[in-house]
Amino acid sequence: MLKKVLLGSVAALAMTSALSAPARAEVSFMYAEWIAALVEPGIEAFEAETGETVNAIKLPGQGYDQRIALDLSAGTAADVNLMDSFMVSELASAGYLHPLDELLAGWDQFQYYMPGLLEVASYQGQVYALPTDTDVRMLWYDLSNFEKAGIPTPWEPKTWDDVLDAAQKLKDAGVRYPFQLPAGTKQAEAATMQGVYMALLGADVPEGDRNRLLNRETGQWIGDSPALRRTFDLFHQVYVERELNTAELNYATDIGAAVRAALAADELGILASGSWEDACLWDCNNPPSREERDATVAWTPWPGSGVEGAKTTTNISGGWTIGINANAADKDMAFKLITSIFDEGNFKAWTLANHRMAVRTDISESPEYTADPFLAEATKLAADTTGRDTVPGYQTVSALIQQATADILDGVPPDEVVQEYHDALVDEFGEENVVTYE
Amino acid sequence: MKNQANPWLTSNLWVLGLGMLPAILLIGILLYFTAWAFAFSFTDLALVGRKSVEWSWVGLENFERLFTRRGFLESLWTTVIFVFFSAIVGQSVLGFLLAAALRGSRSMLRSVVEVCIMLGWLLPDIVAAFLWSATTAQTGLINQLIITPLGLPPVNFINDYALPVVTIANIWKGTAWSYLLFSAALDSVSREVVEAAKVDGATPLQRIWLVQLPIIRPHIATNMLFITIWTFTYFPLIFAMTGGGPGRQTETLAVFLYNQSFARGNLGFGSAISVAMLAIVGFLSLFYLRLLREPK
Numbered sequence: 001m002l003k004k005v006l007l008g009s010v011a012a013l014a015m016t017s018a019l020s021a022p023a024r025a026e027v028s029f030m031y032a033e034w035i036a037a038l039v040e041p042g043i044e045a046f047e048a049e050t051g052e053t054v055n056a057i058k059l060p061g062q063g064y065d066q067r068i069a070l071d072l073s074a075g076t077a078a079d080v081n082l083m084d085s086f087m088v089s090e091l092a093s094a095g096y097l098h099p100l101d102e103l104l105a106g107w108d109q110f111q112y113y114m115p116g117l118l119e120v121a122s123y124q125g126q127v128y129a130l131p132t133d134t135d136v137r138m139l140w141y142d143l144s145n146f147e148k149a150g151i152p153t154p155w156e157p158k159t160w161d162d163v164l165d166a167a168q169k170l171k172d173a174g175v176r177y178p179f180q181l182p183a184g185t186k187q188a189e190a191a192t193m194q195g196v197y198m199a200l201l202g203a204d205v206p207e208g209d210r211n212r213l214l215n216r217e218t219g220q221w222i223g224d225s226p227a228l229r230r231t232f233d234l235f236h237q238v239y240v241e242r243e244l245n246t247a248e249l250n251y252a253t254d255i256g257a258a259v260r261a262a263l264a265a266d267e268l269g270i271l272a273s274g275s276w277e278d279a280c281l282w283d284c285n286n287p288p289s290r291e292e293r294d295a296t297v298a299w300t301p302w303p304g305s306g307v308e309g310a311k312t313t314t315n316i317s318g319g320w321t322i323g324i325n326a327n328a329a330d331k332d333m334a335f336k337l338i339t340s341i342f343d344e345g346n347f348k349a350w351t352l353a354n355h356r357m358a359v360r361t362d363i364s365e366s367p368e369y370t371a372d373p374f375l376a377e378a379t380k381l382a383a384d385t386t387g388r389d390t391v392p393g394y395q396t397v398s399a400l401i402q403q404a405t406a407d408i409l410d411g412v413p414p415d416e417v418v419q420e421y422h423d424a425l426v427d428e429f430g431e432e433n434v435v436t437y438e
Numbered sequence: 439m440k441n442q443a444n445p446w447l448t449s450n451l452w453v454l455g456l457g458m459l460p461a462i463l464l465i466g467i468l469l470y471f472t473a474w475a476f477a478f479s480f481t482d483l484a485l486v487g488r489k490s491v492e493w494s495w496v497g498l499e500n501f502e503r504l505f506t507r508r509g510f511l512e513s514l515w516t517t518v519i520f521v522f523f524s525a526i527v528g529q530s531v532l533g534f535l536l537a538a539a540l541r542g543s544r545s546m547l548r549s550v551v552e553v554c555i556m557l558g559w560l561l562p563d564i565v566a567a568f569l570w571s572a573t574t575a576q577t578g579l580i581n582q583l584i585i586t587p588l589g590l591p592p593v594n595f596i597n598d599y600a601l602p603v604v605t606i607a608n609i610w611k612g613t614a615w616s617y618l619l620f621s622a623a624l625d626s627v628s629r630e631v632v633e634a635a636k637v638d639g640a641t642p643l644q645r646i647w648l649v650q651l652p653i654i655r656p657h658i659a660t661n662m663l664f665i666t667i668w669t670f671t672y673f674p675l676i677f678a679m680t681g682g683g684p685g686r687q688t689e690t691l692a693v694f695l696y697n698q699s700f701a702r703g704n705l706g707f708g709s710a711i712s713v714a715m716l717a718i719v720g721f722l723s724l725f726y727l728r729l730l731r732e733p734k
Contacts, residue, residue, distance in 0.1 A: 066700040069486050090487045176576075185697055186681030247684035248597040253571040392487040399702035407508070410685025420508050427503060428704070 027333050028055040028078035030071070032064045034256075034284040035082060035320065038132060038350040042341030049340070052333060061256055065188060069395070072096040072325065079328035080337050084189060085120045085131060085321045086388045086395065092123035093392045098324040099126040103335040109344060112360040120387055121321045129323030130342060133276075133356035136315050136381040137198050138299045139163070140271040142175075142263065149173035149269070154298060159306030160199070160234055163270065167244040170269035177245055177262055178269040181238050183405035184250040191250075191405050192398040193318055193388070194272045199234050201314035201386070202304030203227035210437055211310065213397055214389035221397055221429060223422035225437035230305055232404065232414040239409050247409045263297070272302070274318075275378045279354040287354055290373075301381060315385040319359070357382065393429060400424050472716070479710040485703035493706070500710035510711065512686055513694040514718075517670060520605060520690055525669035528609030530661060533616025538646060541624050552617075559614035567678030570607040571596055596680065600687045604676050611675060616661055623657035624650065659729035666726070670719050691715050 027046075031039050036058065043054045057078055059067065065084055071077035072091055083091070091097050104110045104127060113130065121129040139157075146153050149169040157163045167179035182195040197213070204210045204227035209217070211227045222228065238244045252258030260282060262268045271277070279287040281297065288296075301313035322341065324334045341347070348363045350356070355374050358364035369375060388394060404421045408414065425434045479500055483493040504510040536555070540548045558566070573579045574595035581592040596603050627650050635649045651658075673692040676682070682689035682697065689697070691711065699708030 069703065070700060073485055073490055087486070093488050094486055094490045096486070184681075184683050184685070185701060186683055188701065246594065246597055248576075248594060251597070251600075251680050251683035253568050253678055395486060396484070396703050399697070402701070403697070406683060406685050408685075409683070410687065412508075423507065427499075427507070 026053045026055050027080065027328075027330070027337055028057065029080040029337060030057040030059065030068070030078040031082035031322075032061045033058055034061055034280070035132065037285045037354065038347070039082070039322075039341050041346050041350075042343070043337070045343065045346065046337045046340035050333070050336065054337065060254075062254060063188075065395075075327060077325050077327075079325050079330075079334045080322060081325060082132070082320060082322050083129065085129070085319045086189070086390050086398070088121045088129045088321055088323065089123045089390050090392045090395055091323075092126070092128040096326055097128040098326045098328065098331055098334075099128055100130070100324065100335070101126055103331070107335075107339055109339070109342065109360075109362070112362040114359055114361065114364075117319065117359045120319070120390055121323070129321035130338060131359040132320045132322060133351065134317050134319040134359055134382070135275045135357055136317055136378050136385060137194055137272075137274040138301055138315075138381065140273055140277050140297050140299045142266060142268050142271075142297055143295070144266050145170060145173070145175045145269050149175065155300050157300060157303045158312070159303050160202075161306060162303065164237060164242065164244065167238070167270060168242065171244055175269045176267040177249060179238055179244045180249055180259065180262075180268055180271045181235065181245060182250060182272060183235055183239065183402075184247065184409055185399070185402045185406050187250050187255060187405075188402065189318075189398060190255075191402045193316060194274060195235070195405060196231055196401050197316050197388070198272065198302045198314055199231040199305070200227050201316060202302065202307075202311050203230040203234075204305075204307060205309040206311060208437075212389065213401070214391065214394075215435055216389065218435070219391070220433050220435040221393070221425050223425045223434040223436055224418050227437075228421070229414060229418055230307070232408055232417050234305075235405055235408045236414050240411050250409070275355070275357060275374075275381075278374050278378075279356070284354070311384075313381075313384070315381050317382065317385045317387055319357075396428050397425070400428075475709045475712050475716075477709075478706055479713045481706045481709075483705040483709070485700060485705055487703070490705075496706065500707045501714075503707060504710060504714055509686075509689075509694055509698075510691075510714070513689050513691045516601065516686070516688065517690040517692075519601065520608070520676075520688075521666060521669045524605040524608040525612065525665040526662065528605065529612045529616045529665055529669075530658075532609060533613050533618075533661075534620045536613070536617050537620035537624055538650075541621070555614045555617055558610045559612065561611075563611075563674035564678050566607065566611055567675050570603065570610075570675075571679055574603050597684060600680050600684060604679055604688050607679065608669065608672070608675060612665065612669070616665065619657060619661050620654070623654040627653050656730050659726050662729070663723060663726040666722050667719055670722070671715065 029039070029043065040056075043056055046052070047054055055078070065087065068077065068081055068083050069087065069091070072081070073094070073096065077096075088097070092099075117131045117134055118127050121127060121131055141155055143153060146155060149166070149172070151166050151169055155166065157166065163179070170178035182190040184191055187195070200213070201211050204225065209215045209222070210225060212222065214221055239247060249255065249258050249262060259268070259271070260280075263271070263281065276284070277297075277299075278293065281288050281293055301315065304310040304312050304314060322338055324331055324338070328334045344362060347360070348366065351358050351363050352368055352372065355372060357375065357378060358369060363369055389397070400421055403424075404417045407417050407420065422434065422436070480495055480497060481493045482489055482496050484490045536551065540551060561569075575581075576592050576594040578595075580595065585592055631653070632645055632649060635645050640648065671692050672690070673696065676688055676690055677693055677696065680688045682693040695708055695711045695715070698711060699705055
């Protein structure tokens, strides 16, 4: 008798829990705070049109990459997610993202996306996410501090030595952060892209990918090369040998806010960053006026190292994307949200207001876009750009590069740092996938 | 051998099994996570990418790397310094001194001090981290109030003295626990014993050292056990304040574990670090548990 009662109650419990499960979840969407001006009007339009509610999860930019990787791998991620483009192939290779090709075929605005930019968000021939923008990288500088240091503007450095000399003058003039070169693990991807890769590309001849992290032909990671040594030595000179910057901003509690505060207080000399600074000078969602910005800062392309045969200016592009979780309950609804965000009216307004580099021809060829003086200049830089080595494994390599720059900040000699980096690559990918250049 | 008190319970194996279920579940869940970390410390499991689904066994490789690669030993040393100065010396000693000094006083002062100590404890770690960074930065309160008025050039404490700053921040944050525990412990020392010592001519210092401390010895050991374990694995305050930097100066084992697992994405190596941490904390706990025993 007791057994029956017990079994009965277990069965009843199981049934009630099954019945009380929600019929269908709303669409959830995770994004970083800096892109609110693009996605929030899109969410509103989506809700008005479909009557569905969007569970919007807005997060700070700090630590966002780790969060999205962890959420997707743990199966707790939102249905729709904003992510850095470098993560797409890796996340797709693990089966965390839903391929979009079928859904995209039914969307009339898809034809305008530039194929080269879709490639970054693809894996094995399938598109897994749609890009929000792309970017170029450059050296920004504070005009008033350059005047104080007696450096003529517009500033046009030709080699790394010119940059270091300018930083030295800024330091002598009492500028607190003469050359803010992103470094260290807390800077995350910024240390790799704005710091190491921009220097690396100009550190040696491009032949055989001697100026990269990956030999793209053989698929081997480069564990030691003259370019890597020169790049790490540049960091060593800036942070240790000549003390042209302190490590401070790289480890601020909120790095983005600290850099912006330093800019506003005229404490920055040179800032290695990217085209988004044009809008993000004070706050990404409230771009300054053209006059205000031009009176405060200017920019110049990153020069090469000056080594014979190396590039004279360098550039690498990244960008962000929005994709669908492979476990999303209703993929059509999730895709509908994406198309609401990327609908021409909304997407174009944001791209123009924030001076973002367009990823679609219907926007990039519009008269308003071509008339924007900043975008016209930035697009010239984009003529000679390259992308990250967005093959699976990149995220790990990037983290190792960040660790290497952190060790340089600690005063570890560049030779040891290269050795440590090489050994860690071998640990991760095996001897046969790591190559050394003399 | 039937249990005479509950013949009905032992006569039916099904009922017995059902009754044991909650306990088995609880123990199972507790063991599950540890076993998971232990098992994956022998693999090359990654956070994302192919190796997150097609991982393989790599034997003791991850454990070898703890000693052959830069990071683990440095972080262990940083952690030992952090635990020793912020928990054992800072929180414990300060907590005890406050408890001893305020003992028996019923004045306003005691209430005020207690509230102040508790505030640090109650404040969320992230808020505390922002407060401490703002206070110790080059333009922060300490420079504005002390360094600059003295005519000295401002010092960027959080950059130049990162480890001492996070240590002091953690003392501020965690002293409340030790204070409360020692307060309660000292209250349990009976007044007669202390007064008898007084009559026998013991000085105040001798009364503390020879009478009160031996009586509350088990409490001291319990307190040490707790604060050592949680300071050893403490993460949010340091991570938010410095992210382990500058360089690796404040990279404690918890921050190192996070960076290796979630930035580098190597969960296998991360698991090996956590197993090593478990072993170290386990060893320390055994040491304290021995202290807890009454001397024969």
